[in-house]
Amino acid sequence: MTTIRILRTDVAIIGGGIVGASAALALRQMGLGVALLERDLCGSRSSGVNYGGVRRQGRPMSQLPLAQRAHRIWGRLPELLGTDGEYIRSGHFKIARSESDMASLERYRALSSDFDLGLELISAARLREQCPWLGSRAVGGSLCLEDGQANPRLVSPAFALAAQRAGAQVFERHKVDEVAHDGAMFMVRSGNALEVHAPVLLNCAGAWAGAIAEQFGETLPLRSGHPVMAVTEPVPHFMDWSLGVEGGGIYCRQVARGNLVLGGGAGIALDADRARVDRDAIATLAVQAVELLPALRHAHFIRTWSGTEGYLPDREPVLGPSRTTPGLFHGFGFAGAGFQIGPAAGEVLAELARDGRSSTPIEAFAIERFDPVSEPASTTASDALPH
Amino acid sequence: MTTTTTANELRPVIVGAGPAGVRAAQTLVAHGLRPVVIDEAPRAGGQIYRRPPTDLAQRTARTLYGFESKRADAVHEAFDALQGRIDHHPDSLVWNAQGQQLDVLHNPTRSTRRVPYSHLIVATGATDRVLPVPGWTLPGVYTLGGAQVALKFQGCAIGQRVVFMGTGPLLYLVAYQYAKAGVAVAAVLDTARLADQLAATPAMLTQPAVFAKGVYYVGWLRAHGVALHSGVRPLRVLGDEQQGRVTGVAWHDGHEERTLACDAIGFGYALRSETQLADLLGCRFDYAPMHRAHLPVRNAAGRTSVEGVYLAGDGAGIMGADAAEWAGERAALALLADSGMAIDTARATALEHRIDRLTTFRRGLERAFPLPQDWAAHAPDDLVVCRCENVTAGTLRQTIAVNGADEMNRLKALSRVGMGRCQGRMCGAAAAEILAHATGQSVQQVGRLRGQAPIKPIPIRLVPCTEGDA
Ligand SMILES: Cc1cc2nc3c(=O)[nH]c(=O)nc-3n(C[C@H](O)[C@H](O)[C@H](O)COP(=O)(O)OP(=O)(O)OC[C@H]3O[C@@H](n4cnc5c(N)ncnc54)[C@H](O)[C@@H]3O)c2cc1C
Ligand SMILES: Cc1cc2nc3c(=O)[nH]c(=O)nc-3n(C[C@H](O)[C@H](O)[C@H](O)COP(=O)(O)OP(=O)(O)OC[C@H]3O[C@@H](n4cnc5c(N)ncnc54)[C@H](O)[C@@H]3O)c2cc1C
Numbered sequence: 022m023t024t025i026r027i028l029r030t031d032v033a034i035i036g037g038g039i040v041g042a043s044a045a046l047a048l049r050q051m052g053l054g055v056a057l058l059e060r061d062l063c064g065s066r067s068s069g070v071n072y073g074g075v076r077r078q079g080r081p082m083s084q085l086p087l088a089q090r091a092h093r094i095w096g097r098l099p100e101l102l103g104t105d106g107e108y109i110r111s112g113h114f115k116i117a118r119s120e121s122d123m124a125s126l127e128r129y130r131a132l133s134s135d136f137d138l139g140l141e142l143i144s145a146a147r148l149r150e151q152c153p154w155l156g157s158r159a160v161g162g163s164l165c166l167e168d169g170q171a172n173p174r175l176v177s178p179a180f181a182l183a184a185q186r187a188g189a190q191v192f193e194r195h196k197v198d199e200v201a202h203d204g205a206m207f208m209v210r211s212g213n214a215l216e217v218h219a220p221v222l223l224n225c226a227g228a229w230a231g232a233i234a235e236q237f238g239e240t241l242p243l244r245s246g247h248p249v250m251a252v253t254e255p256v257p258h259f260m261d262w263s264l265g266v267e268g269g270g271i272y273c274r275q276v277a278r279g280n281l282v283l284g285g286g287a288g289i290a291l292d293a294d295r296a297r298v299d300r301d302a303i304a305t306l307a308v309q310a311v312e313l314l315p316a317l318r319h320a321h322f323i324r325t326w327s328g329t330e331g332y333l334p335d336r337e338p339v340l341g342p343s344r345t346t347p348g349l350f351h352g353f354g355f356a357g358a359g360f361q362i363g364p365a366a367g368e369v370l371a372e373l374a375r376d377g378r379s380s381t382p383i384e385a386f387a388i389e390r391f392d393p394v395s396e397p398a399s400t401t402a403s404d405a406l407p408h
Numbered sequence: 409m410t411t412t413t414t415a416n417e418l419r420p421v422i423v424g425a426g427p428a429g430v431r432a433a434q435t436l437v438a439h440g441l442r443p444v445v446i447d448e449a450p451r452a453g454g455q456i457y458r459r460p461p462t463d464l465a466q467r468t469a470r471t472l473y474g475f476e477s478k479r480a481d482a483v484h485e486a487f488d489a490l491q492g493r494i495d496h497h498p499d500s501l502v503w504n505a506q507g508q509q510l511d512v513l514h515n516p517t518r519s520t521r522r523v524p525y526s527h528l529i530v531a532t533g534a535t536d537r538v539l540p541v542p543g544w545t546l547p548g549v550y551t552l553g554g555a556q557v558a559l560k561f562q563g564c565a566i567g568q569r570v571v572f573m574g575t576g577p578l579l580y581l582v583a584y585q586y587a588k589a590g591v592a593v594a595a596v597l598d599t600a601r602l603a604d605q606l607a608a609t610p611a612m613l614t615q616p617a618v619f620a621k622g623v624y625y626v627g628w629l630r631a632h633g634v635a636l637h638s639g640v641r642p643l644r645v646l647g648d649e650q651q652g653r654v655t656g657v658a659w660h661d662g663h664e665e666r667t668l669a670c671d672a673i674g675f676g677y678a679l680r681s682e683t684q685l686a687d688l689l690g691c692r693f694d695y696a697p698m699h700r701a702h703l704p705v706r707n708a709a710g711r712t713s714v715e716g717v718y719l720a721g722d723g724a725g726i727m728g729a730d731a732a733e734w735a736g737e738r739a740a741l742a743l744l745a746d747s748g749m750a751i752d753t754a755r756a757t758a759l760e761h762r763i764d765r766l767t768t769f770r771r772g773l774e775r776a777f778p779l780p781q782d783w784a785a786h787a788p789d790d791l792v793v794c795r796c797e798n799v800t801a802g803t804l805r806q807t808i809a810v811n812g813a814d815e816m817n818r819l820k821a822l823s824r825v826g827m828g829r830c831q832g833r834m835c836g837a838a839a840a841e842i843l844a845h846a847t848g849q850s851v852q853q854v855g856r857l858r859g860q861a862p863i864k865p866i867p868i869r870l871v872p873c874t875e876g877d878a
Contacts, residue, residue: 065818174822278797299506303861307869320868321829321865322865325861
């Protein structure tokens with residue numbers, strides 16, 4: 022009666038962001054069958070619209086093993102994806118605007134010394150000499166020479182294309198409407214078009230992953246956040262580093278064409294799927310930008326945008342096995358900082374799918390850190406076996 | 409707003425002081441309201457009735473607007489008569505809309521303020537629709553509208569010996585205006601075929617006076633020895649590399665390649681609506697086959713999908729200046745009715761009928777001056793489509809073939825087309841043609857670029873103004 026296509030495979034993935042797509046690629050490299058369902062276009066959400074910061078510096082210690090793993094993947098990008106995605110190890114410089122900022126950068130360097138980030142503290146005097154373009158509020162900072170930046174619009178779709186070339190079945194414009202588990206197999210259905218049956222399911226649905234988790238009785242305090250982005254017209258090239266500020270507020274980088282990409286502040290949600298910048302945030306960003314980089318005082322903003330990213334209260338992701346449903350693994354909630362670690366999160370999910378455990382420590386990201394499970398919200402998932 | 413609202417509580421804002429915006433303002437004032445009128449231009453009049461700066465106003469309306477001078481005078485006088493009864497913000501760009509407030513950049517002072525509104529009439533008009541030709545980035549190449557603005561606003565010509573090319577009603581009009589102003593018009597090169605024009609005649613005759621004007625321009629040009637070629641395919645703008653300027657143009661006339669010397673070119677393929685504000689306001693868009701574009705949806709009265717937001721004039725589909733006046737008045741009546749005020753419903757119906765009758769004529773125009781369907785097929789790979797980001801037709805095709813881009817926003821993300829200063833307002837139509845052609849889809853299927861603030865570039869160092877004191 023119905024012409025729905027049924028597909029059996031080893032692993033089903035919901036979400037074609039950088040996490041889901043890199044998991045698909047890693048799974049193919051392990052020789053497992055993969056079907057990825059993306060409701061829109063792969064890499065068109067957070068993963069494709071973010072600032073493009075590829076940095077380890079400043080991350081909590083819990084994330085550094087993952088970030089280091091990701092760093093190695095980023096280093097192999099052309100080989101992996103067939104494109105460099107404009108990834109460059111330009112250096113990431115974290116600015117201190119006070120002595121106490123400087124002290125906390127120093128503490129961070131000491132704390133992260135096990136991780137080989139190669140952080141170098143730069144004094145005010147040296148900064149003046151080396152970066153005459155930097156505004157006078159910077160009293161120093163910390164440089165991570167091997168951190169860098171990339172073009173998310175290119176990188177994230179490229180992960181999905183690479184996965185596809187490696188044999189993953191990628192279904193774009195396939196929204197997952199229903200998921201169920203019969204104790205052994207998952208059923209993932211997209212409208213009347215496709216039903217994927219697989220013993221393993223990866224929930225990589227970004228800011229929307231909470232709805233999937235809920236179907237398996239896992240309620241999470243996941244909320245959406247909307248970082249503000251703006252870009253200037255091209256100006257003569259003056260800056261190689263990607264800049265951040267200790268304590269947050271603003272970050273910026275200059276791309277090869279000369280445009281500056283800036284971020285900072287929070288935007289507004291138009292609906293569950295779409296977001297836009299906020300006028301006050303643009304104003305604040307503009308003031309901070311000129312203060313940080315006086316060269317920008319005559320520049321124009323030509324475009325602004327935002328995106329929708331998932332945040333958990335402790336700003337750590339959920340990465341690991343479901344606690345209700347064997348074979349289900351989550352990877353979401355990257356709190357505005359998942360672009361750099363995304364490819365490593367993908368590899369970890371692939372390992373979990375194959376072996377049930379990962380070679381990178383992920384205990385800090387266990388779903389168990391939240392409240393106990395509730396009743397499954399969906400009857401279709403009611404067969405799920407709590408473990 | 410509910411029916412209990414009084415006139416004093418309403419804060420209607422009109423964006424655009426062209427024929428649509430002016431008539432909307434006049435109608436609101438006649439009903440006792442005090443609208444805010446915001447326009448980027450220093451003086452009201454819009455595109456067609458653009459007024460030169462006061463210190464340059466030595467040319468009479470008759471020389472500036474020709475047959476349109478009476479209408480121009482009428483619109484200008486209507487606007488001037490509103491002084492003191494509206495709040496006019498000239499030189500003011502609406503660059504963002506958020507939460508019932510517009511963000512407005514006052515250009516001379518680079519200051520920005522928020523203008524709250526209870527109701528909004530969007531009458532943002534149109535700009536040229538561009539299909540690039542190799543060499544179009546050379547100095548000396550202008551759009552038809554740009555060429556006309558130079559003449560109307562600044563009182564100067566784009567060159568001494570000018571070729572006008574492309575298609576659309578503006579093609580012959582601007583050529584005529586230039587020739588009348590004493591500029592040597594070397595040729596008019598129309599991509600439409602005579603057969604197109606003949607086939608469209610019955611529809612065009614539904615507006616005999618307008619049709620007659622068009623016939624008159626063509627006849628006048630011919631009588632004054634201007635070469636008129638139809639059914640051409642523009643090949644390239646010839647340029648002097650040293651001087652970096654136009655030296656001529658090459659085209660195909662159906663049989664052979666031909667060239668002609670000139671020092672400036674005005675080109676364009678009719679107009680495209682300015683829709684970003686409607687987009688930022690959240691208006692629903694739909695594909696409009698007659699306009700070959702995705703446009704904000706409005707009903708016959710000008711109501712959009714967003715409560716309290718109305719559209720009038722060319723900003724929601726190119727219908728011309730007369731229809732813009734009627735649509736402006738009609739939208740204002742809708743706003744008044746929605747606010748619980750008594751309006752002349754017979755007048756409202758009559759306006760709708762007039763606009764409706766014009767639609768047949770508009771179809772005729774599209775038929776007479778169709779967008780060349782084979783443009784994308786002939787666009788060479790090294791043709792720059794997006795000037796801001798220097799994206800060529802070849803890059804677009806490559807992006808489509810290699811990365812599988814099949815939709816406008818994906819094409820933008822992967823190729824940078826439409827990412828520069830103009831945000832796709834100039835290159836969007838051409839990029840959509842290339843994408844549709846390369847993927848075998850319709851222009852409807854490839855979708856449209858999503859709008860983002862700012863509508864036009866804004867200085868990073870904006871001076872904030874006291875809030876809300878519009
Ligand atoms: C504006 C912005 C700036 C940022 N800047 C940085 C930065 O500089 N550096 C950094 O490291 N990180 C940054 N981040 C964070 C980073 O972009 C994200 O953490 C990362 O991209 C998350 O990847 P993801 O794959 O989990 O999510 P996403 O990219 O959001 O992918 C999830 C996908 O799931 C799909 N989906 C959802 N529900 C369904 C369903 N039911 N069926 C099918 N598909 C579904 C969505 O369409 C989406 O494509 C930023 C984020 C934003 C929004
Ligand atoms: C360059 C050009 C020349 C034309 N010449 C002719 C002609 O000679 N004869 C003819 O019949 N038709 C001509 N047309 C078509 C004619 O202009 C329109 O049919 C008519 O003007 C439509 O009126 P309108 O009120 O809808 O918009 P317009 O007259 O286009 O007025 C729109 C106004 O909105 C303002 N505006 C737009 N966006 C913003 C913003 N974000 N913030 C603030 N202000 C904004 C603009 O500055 C403009 O003044 C021309 C069109 C163009 C573009």
